[in-house]
Amino acid sequence: MPHEQVKARIDKVTGKLLIEGVGFQGDGCDVLKDIEAHLGQITNIEEKDERYTYVQPDYLPNAIAG
């Protein structure tokens, strides 16, 4: 059961709204983009992978030996 969280910060001085999504996967990310688009002009998007696909490298002596 995935847990999704939206963190928002509204700056009263500049009026800027910062939204950060945690736990969104795949199409779920579109939810955030839709909300942002309705609230105002999007000026910046930063995306960070929460999970990295890690490929096990070859054993070094074997790689050197070719």
Added chain:
Amino acid sequence: MENLSPTKSRSYKLSHKTEIKTELTNLEYMKKALSKLGFTYKEAKEGQTLTTKGNYGVNIEVDLVITGNGGQQYKDAIGFKKTKDGTYTATGDFYGLKTQDGKALNKDLLKKEITASSKEAELIDRLNKLGFETCQSEETKDYISLTLERWT
């Protein structure tokens, strides 16, 4: 003996009509923001015309008039009117108006507070419709911070 005419005292009444363009486009979120900030208001019904009644005759047709804040009565001095581009303009006579905690109702304060609270109301409303619930809320002089979550 010369007949002296009584001295006439003159008093000047200055009107202070101010218009502030806001980014607000949705009346419902604006009303939620006003309520959250402790403002009371009257909204024009269909076919009804509301006007501000400033101390010195600043009468402007508006869609929503602010009647007070906490214990402070504003005597319908300021209101909001929808403009051609769909945004609302705060207009009226701000002079001498104070908030419930005694601060001057500065036009910038009104714009910033209402804009931020209106955005907050819209964000919560949109996310509630998607099944999110507010789990944390914090507000300071400079920002509003919210955390909403859902289990899918």
